[in-house]
Structures are given as C-alpha cells and as structure tokens.
Amino acid sequence: METGGNGPPKSIWNIVMVSAIAAGIQFGWALQLSLLTPYVQTLGVPHVWAAFIWLCGPISGLLVQPIVGYFSDHCTSRIGRRRPFIAAGACLVAVAVFFVGFAKDIGHRAGDSLDNPTKPRAVAVFVTGFWILDVANNMLQGPCRAFLADLSGSDHKRMRIANGWFSFFMAIGNVLGYAAGSYSNLYELLPFTTTTACDVYCANLKTCFIIDIVFLLSVTITAITTVKETPLKSNGSLDEGEGGSSEPFIGEIVTAFKTLKKPMWILLLVTCLNWIAWFPFLLYDTDWVGVEVFGGKVNGSSSEQKLYDDGVRAGALGLMINSIVLAFTSLGLEPVSRLIGGVKNLWGVVNFILAAGLAGTVWITKVAEAWRAKQGPQILTSPPTNVKSFALAVFGLLGIPLSVTFSIPFALASIYCADAGGGQGLSLGVLNLSIVIPQMFVSVISGPLDAAFGGGNLPAFVLGSIVAAISALLAIFALPHPKNQLSLNSGAVVGGGH
Numbered sequence: 450m451e452t453g454g455n456g457p458p459k460s461i462w463n464i465v466m467v468s469a470i471a472a473g474i475q476f477g478w479a480l481q482l483s484l485l486t487p488y489v490q491t492l493g494v495p496h497v498w499a500a501f502i503w504l505c506g507p508i509s510g511l512l513v514q515p516i517v518g519y520f521s522d523h524c525t526s527r528i529g530r531r532r533p534f535i536a537a538g539a540c541l542v543a544v545a546v547f548f549v550g551f552a553k554d555i556g557h558r559a560g561d562s563l564d565n566p567t568k569p570r571a572v573a574v575f576v577t578g579f580w581i582l583d584v585a586n587n588m589l590q591g592p593c594r595a596f597l598a599d600l601s602g603s604d605h606k607r608m609r610i611a612n613g614w615f616s617f618f619m620a621i622g623n624v625l626g627y628a629a630g631s632y633s634n635l636y637e638l639l640p641f642t643t644t645t646a647c648d649v650y651c652a653n654l655k656t657c658f659i660i661d662i663v664f665l666l667s668v669t670i671t672a673i674t675t676v677k678e679t680p681l682k683s684n685g686s687l688d689e690g691e692g693g694s695s696e697p698f699i700g701e702i703v704t705a706f707k708t709l710k711k712p713m714w715i716l717l718l719v720t721c722l723n724w725i726a727w728f729p730f731l732l733y734d735t736d737w738v739g740v741e742v743f744g745g746k747v748n749g750s751s752s753e754q755k756l757y758d759d760g761v762r763a764g765a766l767g768l769m770i771n772s773i774v775l776a777f778t779s780l781g782l783e784p785v786s787r788l789i790g791g792v793k794n795l796w797g798v799v800n801f802i803l804a805a806g807l808a809g810t811v812w813i814t815k816v817a818e819a820w821r822a823k824q825g826p827q828i829l830t831s832p833p834t835n836v837k838s839f840a841l842a843v844f845g846l847l848g849i850p851l852s853v854t855f856s857i858p859f860a861l862a863s864i865y866c867a868d869a870g871g872g873q874g875l876s877l878g879v880l881n882l883s884i885v886i887p888q889m890f891v892s893v894i895s896g897p898l899d900a901a902f903g904g905g906n907l908p909a910f911v912l913g914s915i916v917a918a919i920s921a922l923l924a925i926f927a928l929p930h931p932k933n934q935l936s937l938n939s940g941a942v943v944g945g946g947h
Contacts, residue, residue, distance in 0.1 A: 522595070552574040624772045633758075738761065741814040782853065793924050
C-alpha cells in the first residue's frame, strides 16, 4: 500500500490504520488530564504553581508542531515524510512515561525524604518527563494529521471521512484513559508498581501509563509497517498541490501568516477564544470534583485525602462520560449543522452550551458547600447522590461543544490548505498556534487568578464561561460561511490541547 503527498485518495483501510494511532495518543492525554494535576500536588507543588507546569504542553506545541510540520513536509527519508516523525514520537513517549511514572521512586533514591511533603528531586524528574511527553505527543499529532491529508489526496470528502475516523479513535482513547484513571485497583495488575516511595494512587498512575505505552507502540508499529509512503524526491520539493518552497523555516512561517485570508484569521480568533474558555476546565476538572464538590484536600488528614481521591476518580468517570457523549455527538454534527443554518451557527450554539456548563460549576459548588455546612465540619463524607449526579451531568453536557471544538477548526483549516495548495504539516502547525498561545495565557493567569479570589478553581471557570460566550457571538456574527456549506463531520487531536 503506497501513498505520496498527492494523487488519488487511498483505501479506507489505510486511513483507519493511521487514525488508530489517535487512540494511543489520546489514551495518554486523557491520563494526563485526569490524573497528573492531582499527582503534581502529591509531590508538594502548590495548586497555584501547578498551572505553570502545564505550560510544558503549550510551549512545546508552539515550537514543535510548526517545526515538525515544516520538516515533515520536506523530509526525503526513504521510508516517507511522515512515518519517521511518528516513529520518533512514539519512542520519545516511552522515555517520557518512564520519567513521569517513576518520578517518586527516582526522587526517593536520589535523596527525597518520605516525611517531607515537598519532594524537589521527584518534581525535577517529573517536569523533565512531562516536557519530553508533550514534545513527543506533538511529534505524533501533527504528522498523523498530515499523513491522513496525504492519504486523502485532493478529495475533500475523503478528507472529512479521514478526520471522522480520527475523531472516532480519539473518543476510544479518551474512554480507555478515563476508565483506567477511574479504576482504583488497577495497580494490582502490576504489583511491582507499589513501592516505598509510591503509594496506591501513584502506583495506579504508573500502571495506567505502562498500559498506555504498550497500547500506543502496538498501534503505531502496526500503522507505520502496514501503510507505506512514497519517499519525497531528494531535491526536497513538495509534490504538486502541496505548495513546494525552498524558503527557510522562519521565512515560510512568516509567508504563511502573510497569505492568510480574512476567513482564516477569524477562524484563528474564534479558535483562540474557544481554547481560553476550555483550558481551565481541562486543566482542573478532576481537581474541582475532588476539592469543591467532594470537599477533600490533597495534603489534609487521611479522611480528607480519601475524599479528594474519591473525587478525582469520580471526575475521571465524568471525563469518560464526556468522551462517550463526544463520540456520539460527532456522528450527528453534519445533519444538525444543516438544520440550524450552517457550521458557524452550530459552533456558536455549542459555545453558549460551553458557557452555561462552566457557569454551572459555580452553582454545583455552592450546593455542595451548603450541604457540608449543614452536616458540620466533623462529618467528612462524600456529597449526596444528587450533587454528584449534577457534577457528572456537566461533564456529559460539555461533551457536545467539545465534539465541535475537535472538528470544525481542523476541518476548515485542512480544506483551506488544500484549496490554496499549501503544505498540510505547516498549515496545521499554524492553526495549532491559536490553540497553544491561549493555553499559555491560561496557564500563567489561572493560578494567580484563583489565589486572588481566595483559592480554588471557580475563578478560572468563570473566566472561561465569559470567554466562551464571546466566542459564540463571534462564531455566529463574524465567521464567514464556508463555500458550499461543506460537511464538517471531522476531528482532530486536543490535545491537548497542544
């Protein structure tokens, strides 16, 4: 099975095999979202500083995606343009997971005291691994999306089908990751993960990441050995239709921005605001359930720590529900967009849903706090069923706007790129800038913002709600309709928000 950067679209089987890599990527990303913020705090990193650690993802996305996109567009390796970067990214993930999962063990062997709540050596190992993990994820995501565009040729319909499969496997990866994160006894599958320095929660995280790396390597090896590419000619020029260029990387980035049309600039603006709204919740969702809803504390008494752990697992269950809703909603985006007058109206409506869902976290928190005040501080127990149900309902509700956030921007960008004859890798890297820059903004301000209003996660959620409403208005009244109201049932990685 051979494919190049142009020519007729290839078989659906090729597309499915490459898209399956998204399940492995998203498995790990789901574990990061559900488990790593609480894990960072067990290392002794204060809540206010946890957001700065998450700057790793946006910064690596800002630098890595455009660079990898550019060089994968021009790569002349004998095994193809995209596959070398996909293979390298998968190997780096394996290295990063070792550092992240075994940070406490390495830190303890290097001299961290078990009695000291702050473990500086473990933090250093964790941050190193986390940066490598985000760089590796970006090395995987961009080339995978560009590979799918290559496999689709110039066929817009096949491009939407490819993105649809990618979205489907994203949802599969999310469900697997959040399900693993919500299961408290997973460490029993690998008893060696429990050590003197690594408690049950740490061992669960370690086990989840080991399972993830085995899964990711399996699907990646299968894809890159089954779906082959025709190597780019040694003169480095892109195939016809890919917009070849001999400009240096920086020059081509500048040219890409100079040649952007007004619809693309508006798309970047709406995407940017969309991610400012999303990132606080994606960063602190399980922490919100553990602290505000369940009333637990990371470094409190044993009872408070148990409440926090129970809340984090409940949050992971909520994220799994969110992914299931995301998967089913993705299948209905095309007919729904036709019913309400086009994709820009759909994007606007779901952003209003996002604003309402984020605002709803304030009400749920107040209900939980009122219940705890009525019980008295001496009673430490999980909130009543109705409060937990409301929290899980918010997770499910937010799966609807998330399905649109994962589809419309990337589908439009790919179609604009194909029409303009640009390199898919670089164009998707440019779009990624409108995702990672707002993530950096949120990472910098969310901790101080929360601290300024008395701590907790709600101030950042309220900011997200306001920005989501603004992005909804811009999507409806400023974003132009795409030509011919193209169907946009497609998907892209989050990733990570990276």
